Amino acid sequence: MVSSKITAVFSLVAFAVIHSLTASLPFKRLVMRVAGPRAETLYLPAYSLIAVLTILPLVYQLYKNPGRVLYKIPSPWRWLMVGGQLIAGMLAPMAFRDAPHRFKIRSQLSSPRASEADSLKIRGVYRWVRDPFLLSGLVMIWLTPFMTVNLFLIYVLTTIYFYLGSLHWETRLVAQFGDEYREYRKRVHRIIPGLRGSVKESSQPPVNI
Known part of the structure; x- marks a missing residue:
């Protein structure tokens, strides 16, 4: 329908x-002014909770009105797809663990030469x-072993949103880290691992938040 x-x-x-509003730098500046130093520890859990709560209405709508079924992948291929989703699901927390300094609010609001x-x-x-967040998200949605009309529409729009968000995030990373x-x-x-190559791991210890 x-x-x-x-x-x-x-x-x-x-x-x-x-999601975009709460991830924006103006919103983070407001959080820093209101919460002070506590913002570094409070922001990410609060942001994650808001993301979960605001995605629930969409999940409910798709559950109640999935639309016409386009395909269902039979076994054993569906389990291979689910396995791929599980592996992709582990990629996002690994990505955060490997670069917590990218998500520090004070650093995001600073120029590369700031203290x-x-x-x-x-x-x-x-x-x-x-x-890796973009890669993880795309693999998780497109390896769904069944597809409906409404789900396909949402996945296409989500893919566009993910990619535009990645472009915006990279613009912010350039502002944060400059020529590096x-x-x-x-x-x-x-998105595609190893397509251009790889870089050596930094010898500096990771910064925890």
């Missing part, structure tokens, strides 16, 4: 707006792919 597609798209747009700035510190999965990130970007591909 057309109404179910409209409702699902509206839920996705509402999530994207809230609060960190160096890029390439390690772990970032040696092979620039945006520009050189890194020349050597490592955004």
Whole structure:
């Protein structure tokens, strides 16, 4: 039904707006002014909770109105796809573990030469792919072993949102790390691991938050 597609798209747009707003630098500046130093420890859990709560209406809409079934992958291939989803699901926490300094609010709000700035510190999965979060998200949604009309529409729009978000995130990383990130970007591909090559792991210890 057309109404179910409209409702699902509206839920996705509402999530994207809230998600983008809470991830924006102006919002983070506001959080820093209100919460002070506690923002570094409080922001990520609060942001994650908001993301989960705002995606639930979309999940509910797709559950209630999945639309016409386009395909269902039979066994054993479906289990291979689920296995790929599980592996991709582990990539995101690994990516955060390997680069916590990228998510420090003070560093994001600083220029590369500011005293609060960190160096890029390439390690772990970032040696092979620039945006492991984008890779993880795309693999998890497109390896779904069944597909409906509404789900396909949402996945296409989500893919576009993920990619545009990745472009915006890289613009922010250039502002945060300057020439370090520009050189890194020349050597490592955004999504496909090892397409351009890899870089040596940084010898500097990781910065924890």
